[in-house]
Structure formats: structure tokens, C-alpha cells
Amino acid sequence: MNTMKLALTLVITALLTACDATSSDSLTLDSGKAIEPAVTLDEQSSARSVSTAKPEPQIQQGFNTTDPVPFIIRTPAKQAREPFFLPDENVKETKNLFHKDYSLNQINSKQFDETAYGFFVVIQYDDGTILDYSLDKVNNKYFVKRFTLAGKYQPHEPFNNIHKDIIYKILEISGADDPELFFQELISSPKITKYKGCTIQQKQSKYAMVDLTSCEFDNRTDLSLYNSKSNP
Incomplete structure (x- = not known):
């Protein structure tokens, strides 16, 4: 009888020990399983957070495209070039024409400045057309650095009749x-269309290249004089 009780006690003790071991393993395993989903969830949450932030550069990129570089400044007449020589007689005619009382009823504002080194003029007409030119004086000779008549986009009939006499004088x-x-x-000559958004017509005069450029996107038509022999 005592032997049987002892045997039963040993069996029960062994079973309890086995159960404790199993419970301990299960706890460790369950803890591991409980940790893994938490890590996965955090990764997914982080991924969602990153993906939410992705559109920001696209918004910035879209914002930048709202302020593009004007097309007209990429055209030949707007590149840096060496000034071209202008005889004294032509310089005198320029001053007599634009620096005095020419078309005062059509002029909104006029700025003129002359020094020992040259002179520049900016005239704005009532319709928004602007005449802008600058001459440098070197060794008592005049060289045109800039000469442009800029108006609204008019590709078919460049400038209006009010400014035709100004154009002829230029x-x-x-x-x-x-x-x-x-x-x-000039206006009947072939159009150069390789500059995006603009059409260009050119004709060489005695002292300068005459360039007629119209850019629809910029709403501008420019008549410009520049030195065609210099490389921009």
C-alpha cells in the first residue's frame, strides 16, 4: 500500500513538472508571437507615414512650374553681344528724334541720361510699347549696346501704325x-521656329542685324538691333 502511494506521488510530481515546463514554453512562444505583430504594425504604420509624406515634393515641383523663364529671353536678340558702331550722323539723328518733343501726345513717360561715357533712353508709350536703347562712347565713337522696341504680341501685323514711323527711323x-x-x-522673310514658343525673322542692315521676335506665351513682339558678327 505504501509502495503504491509512493508510486502515485512520483507520477503526479512528474506530471506537474511536465505541465510547468509546457506552460513556460507556451508563454515564451506566445510572447514572441505577441511581439512580432506589434513590430509589423509599427513598420506598416511607418510605411503609411512615409507614403503620406511623398506628395510634398510633387506639390513643390508643381509650384515651381508656375514661374517659368520667359521664352523671349532665350532668343538670339536677347543674348550678350558686342556693341556695334554707329556713325556720328546716326547718333545725332537718334538724339534729335527721341530726346526732344517727338510724339509727346503718345508718350506716357521718358527717361534720358547722358554722360561722358554714353547715353541711354527709355520711353514708354500710352499703349504700353517701350523703346529702350543704350549707347557707349569710346574714344569719341558711339557703339550701340542695346536697341529694342517692345510691344504686345502681334505676329501678323507687328506694331501698329502709330509706331510705324518710329520703326522706320530705327x-x-x-x-x-x-x-x-x-x-x-523683314516681315515677309522666312520665320525661324526652333525657339520654343517664339517666331523670329531677321534681316541684316548696314550697321546691325534687325531682329523681329514674337512670343505668344510672353505676349511680346520685339524689334531689336544687335551685332550679328559677335558670338553670344
Whole structure:
């Protein structure tokens, strides 16, 4: 009888020990399982957070495209070039034409400045057209650094009749013998379209290249004089 009780006690003790071991293993395993989903969830949460932040650069990129570089400044007449020589007679004609009382009823504002080193003029007309030119004086000789008449986009009939006489005077200053014919040949010449958003027409005069550029996106048509022999 005592032997049987002893045997039963040993069996029960062994079973309890086994159960304790199993419970301990299960706890460790369950703890491991409980930790893994938490890590996975955090990773997913982090991924969602990153993906939410992704559109920000796209918004910034979209914002940048709202302020593009004007097309017209990429065209030949707007590149840096060496000034071209202008004889004294043409310089005098320029001053007499634009620096005094020419078309005062059409002029909104006029700025003129002359020094020992040259002079520059900016005239704004009532319709928004702007005449802008600058001459440098070197060794008592004048060189045109900039000469542009800028108006609203008019590709088919560049500038209006009010400014035609100004254009003819500009062409005469550039060395054209017959300014009216020269201008007709200029607007009838082939159009250069390789500059995105703009059409360009050019004709060489005696002292300068005459460039007519129209850019629809910029709403501008410019008549410019520049030195075609210099490399921009």
C-alpha cells in the first residue's frame, strides 16, 4: 500500500513538472508571437507615414512650374553681344528724334541720361510699347549696346501704325537705305521656329542685324538691333 502511494506521488510530481515546463514554453512562444505583430504594425504604420509624406515634393515641383523663364529671353536678340558702331550722323539723328518733343501726345513717360561715357533712353508709350536703347562712347565713337522696341504680341501685323514711323527711323539709324521697303521685306522673310514658343525673322542692315521676335506665351513682339558678327 505504501509502495503504491509512493508510486502515485512520483507520477503526479512528474506530471506537474511536465505541465510547468509546457506552460513556460507556451508563454515564451506566445510572447514572441505577441511581439512580432506589434513590430509589423509599427513598420506598416511607418510605411503609411512615409507614403503620406511623398506628395510634398510633387506639390513643390508643381509650384515651381508656375514661374517659368520667359521664352523671349532665350532668343538670339536677347543674348550678350558686342556693341556695334554707329556713325556720328546716326547718333545725332537718334538724339534729335527721341530726346526732344517727338510724339509727346503718345508718350506716357521718358527717361534720358547722358554722360561722358554714353547715353541711354527709355520711353514708354500710352499703349504700353517701350523703346529702350543704350549707347557707349569710346574714344569719341558711339557703339550701340542695346536697341529694342517692345510691344504686345502681334505676329501678323507687328506694331501698329502709330509706331510705324518710329520703326522706320530705327531702321534708318541701323543703316537701311529704304526703311519702309526694308521693313516689308523683314516681315515677309522666312520665320525661324526652333525657339520654343517664339517666331523670329531677321534681316541684316548696314550697321546691325534687325531682329523681329514674337512670343505668344510672353505676349511680346520685339524689334531689336544687335551685332550679328559677335558670338553670344
